Amino acid sequence: MTATLGASDANLEKGEMRIEANISVSAEKGKFGTKVEVKNINSFRSVERAIAFEIQRQTTLIEGGGKVTQETRGWDEAKQITFHQRFKEGSADYRYFPEPDLPKLFISEISEFSPEALFASLPELPWERRARYARTHSLKESDAAYLCATPERSAFFDAVATILESNKDLIMLAANYVVSDLAGIYAKRGSEEYTTLAPQAFAKLIRLIGAHDLSSRGAKDTLLILVEKGGDPETIAKAHGLIQSHDTEVLQKAVQGVLEEEVRAVEEYRAGKEASLQYLIGKSMKAAKGSGNPAMLRELIIKHLLLSK
Numbered sequence: 001m002t003a004t005l006g007a008s009d010a011n012l013e014k015g016e017m018r019i020e021a022n023i024s025v026s027a028e029k030g031k032f033g034t035k036v037e038v039k040n041i042n043s044f045r046s047v048e049r050a051i052a053f054e055i056q057r058q059t060t061l062i063e064g065g066g067k068v069t070q071e072t073r074g075w076d077e078a079k080q081i082t083f084h085q086r087f088k089e090g091s092a093d094y095r096y097f098p099e100p101d102l103p104k105l106f107i108s109e110i111s112e113f114s115p116e117a118l119f120a121s122l123p124e125l126p127w128e129r130r131a132r133y134a135r136t137h138s139l140k141e142s143d144a145a146y147l148c149a150t151p152e153r154s155a156f157f158d159a160v161a162t163i164l165e166s167n168k169d170l171i172m173l174a175a176n177y178v179v180s181d182l183a184g185i186y187a188k189r190g191s192e193e194y195t196t197l198a199p200q201a202f203a204k205l206i207r208l209i210g211a212h213d214l215s216s217r218g219a220k221d222t223l224l225i226l227v228e229k230g231g232d233p234e235t236i237a238k239a240h241g242l243i244q245s246h247d248t249e250v251l252q253k254a255v256q257g258v259l260e261e262e263v264r265a266v267e268e269y270r271a272g273k274e275a276s277l278q279y280l281i282g283k284s285m286k287a288a289k290g291s292g293n294p295a296m297l298r299e300l301i302i303k304h305l306l307l308s309k
Contacts, residue, residue: 025058034068050075152194159199174206205233218242244293254287
């Protein structure tokens with residue numbers, strides 16, 4: 001939510017927020033003592049310890065007849081003590097001064113700060129984006145939640161969806177690859193780099209998959225290279241021999257050669273062993289040097305076996 005709004009997470013350990021404690025001890029009940037400010041504390045535990053130390057320091061000083069001086073102190077985490085930084089006696093030390101030219105400010109009278117104007121200025125919030133993904137792209141709730149988890153992730157997916165021009169099947173395919181394959185690559189790398197992966201290249205990869213030009217294995221290999229080195233997915237796939245062939249004549253020769261060699265598997269399939277068909281498809285893929293479209297090979301094998309009965 002904070003990332004969506006561009007607001008700070010107020011993470012103390014990252015220096016996004018610091019705590020300042022004001023402590024005063026008085027010997028008189030109901031009366032404040034002299035204030036001491038302990039600045040720039042970076043954890044709640046340190047605040048607790050700084051306050052406890054300062055109470056003890058001021059109490060010991062007063063009980064010994066001393067006088068607490070108004071000052072700014074720091075906290076030494078290693079030594080577990082506060083230490084003097086500078087004296088601040090009054091408002092002049094804080095550089096406070098009246099500004100005669102500033103008029104009174106009534107927020108309720110400024111139209112830009114009206115509830116309607118403030119709500120209208122908000123960006124699309126995560127739950128609104130999840131609802132849009134479900135409504136517009138028919139995504140599963142879990143997939144939509146993952147895509148909306150960070151502004152960078154959702155911005156990347158929105159850019160890809162725009163490039164795919166409302167093709168629901170391809171957009172759902174893109175979501176699946178972001179949630180599964182791309183997420184897996186980034187998990188191994190230890191960081192998400194949506195700013196370095198071009199939405200245009202990823203969308204082109206999805207189109208290649210949707211057109212059955214790339215197998216699932218080929219798509220994974222191409223995506224990995226795309227993430228690591230960038231480039232054009234089609235060029236990458238061609239260079240690594242991953243583009244699937246749709247040339248019926250080439251695939252027919254591969255199938256015919258496999259069926260002539262794998263007589264036993266052919267007989268087992270005809271006897272009702274479905275697993276033999278997958279075996280023959282795998283062999284045909286190998287014969288086609290990995291470029292065969294599995295669906296086309298399946299169709300050609302079955303057609304050939306039916307004709308040769």
